[in-house]
Amino acid sequence: MSGFSRLLRHPAGLFGLIVVAVLLVAAGVSLVWTPHDPVFTDSTRRWLAPTWEYPFGTDNSGRDIFSLILAGSRVTVLVAVGSALGAGIVGLLLAAFGALTRRWVRESVAVLIDVLIAFPTLLIAMLLAAAWGGSLLVVIVAVSISFGVNIARVTRPEIRTVLAADYVLAARASGIGSWGILRHHVLPNIAPIVIVQLSWGMALAVLAEAGLSYLGYGAPADTPSWGRLLSELQTYIGIQPLSVFWPGAVITVTVLGLNLLGDGLRDVTDPTLSEPATSAGGNA
Amino acid sequence: MTRFLLSRGLLLVLGLAVASVLIFLALRFLPGDVAQVIAGTDATPARIAAIRESLGLDRPLPVQYFEWVGGLLRGDLGNSVVTGTPVASEIAEKAQVTLPLALLSMLIGLAIAGPLGVAAALRRGRPAGFVLSGSAQALAAVPVIWAGMLLVIVFSLWLGWLPAQGFPRAGWSDPGAALRSLLLPAITIGIIEGAALLRFVRSATLGVMGQDFIRTAAAAGRTRTGALLTHGLPSVALSIVSVLGIQVAGLLVGTVLVENLFTLPGIGRMLVADVGNRDLTKVQSEVLVLTAIVLIIGTLVDVIHRLVDPRAREVTA
Secondary structure, three states, rough: HHHHHHOOOOOHHHHHHHHHHHHHHHHHHHHHOOOOOOOOOOHHHOOOOOOOOOOOOEEOOOOOOOHHHHHHHHHHHHHHHHHHHHHHHHHHHHHHHHHHHHHHHHHHHHHHHHHHHOOOHHHHHHHHHHHHHHHHHHHHHHHHHHHHHHHHHHHHHHHHHHHHHHHHHHHHHHOOOOHHHHHHHHHHHHHHHHHHHHHHHHHHHHHEEEEEEEEOOOOOOOOOHHHHHHHHOOOOOOOHHHHHHHHHHHHHHHHHHHHHHHHHHHHHHOOHHHHOOOOOOOOO | HHHHHHHHHHHHHHHHHHHHHHHHHOOOOOOHHHHHHHHOOOOOOHHHHHHHHHHHOOOOHHHHHHHHHHHHHHOOOEEEEOOOOHHHHHHHHHHHHHHHHHHHHHHHHHHHHHHHHHHHOOOOOOHHHHHHHHHHHEEEEEEHHHHHHHHHHHHHHHHHOOOOOOOOOOOOHHHHHHHHHHHHHHHHHHHHHHHHHHHHHHHHHHHHOOHHHHHHHHHHHOOHEEEHHHHHHHHHHHHHHHHHHHHHHHHHHHHHHHHHHHOOOOOHHHHHHHHHHHHHHHHHHHHHOOOOOOOOHHHHHHHHHHHHOHHHHHHOO
């Protein structure tokens, strides 16, 4: 628990923890309750200004924007968690293949990682969407591949360092097999790096979902999503410009929170790495 | 040096080959029949057969692949399944919007990140430095589409200075109008990429400031800032060059989103439309061209870095 309490005393980490907690609570609450039905349309309530009843106002078809954002957090959590799981699996498998196998396999995996790094997440998602049609699964698979490769690139040298350590040699000598060494020595050593990476990867996933849903290849038409909401509100930007403020602001705060959580985790788990900033930034 | 160039070139060719195989396979492992997917659910069997014929889907996968790659090497990117027009000429036409947009965005990003990143490092630990790196961290979290919308609200709807969307029909024959319509999109990408870049510049500058030659210059009577500005900036510039290779990928993604936001007739908007039309031959070549750009620029950046940095040259000698 000492790591966790150190994270609580790290301002950026604490901010990230709060953002993640609020996001999880919002998604959980929206499963059972939203102030208004997020998909219920009522032309008599079009473009209402923000009030206590409609904190963020209503959209062109009279839907409550606050309820839409609350319900949209479910998609965000689903994509973030799904992508983190996928990226973790892809990353660790690739890293293990790139570190544990024969030399020619290792070298091939290294080249594969170098090539895949050049594919932006959005391009992978577009490729998959061309073949399979757009869906949240496509977003999750695309982020899993592109961020998994990132994790593999970062952890592969680390795994090789651990494998070359004397205590691993000692473990081998005492008859522990490859699987045992992987579980008892390699995983605990790389876990902190992977957790930090996953936090940044979730930030990337939130941005990727927003971008792809905006383009129409993410969340399906009847599912509230922040990126989809942005694209719907953009159509009426001439009529009600400030309505686009809310979905964009929640995406930004969520991405910032996940990035800062990653920064905090990095500082807490490895104080020597505190200077270079490497969290996800810019475009997905 | 020759050895370095050769190995780097070989790696690039290998990378392009692997990328083309991956793209090709990603579009071949479809749920069901490729021709059916392209034709749509309500297509006649004759139309499906015609598409299968034109794609050569009746032949084995390796044959299909090598025909595609063979065409690529001759500059033939195939024809659109939907409209029949050659993909290469369409990409060349749309590139007239995308390339200037990407270049302009990069210049804006560098203009923001360079000076402000160095300033953030020089003012580290003081309020100004905190504000600079804090805003960069926050800006890097902003979705590029939202940034674009906010800029449209301020500069198009409220101030009326720049067009909110579109590209002049006359294209670059009216350079003023063309540039004006690219300005807001380029600022959108430039600000977000610049924010991400600023943090690299800041840590590169901090790294240089910790080096012995800066301390020596400071000991010889220069201020630390003066020493950094006269002796340290070349090193900072070098680290920026090496990061630019990574930034290209972000820049491309930015153009895809921003071209759709501002309805600009560029490669990104074409790609999004082609994905919607299930125009697989076009998507296949477009994605490969975009990936090739990232890989080639990455290689060029590596080579330039090696040519310019005397320390790296010594290592190979």
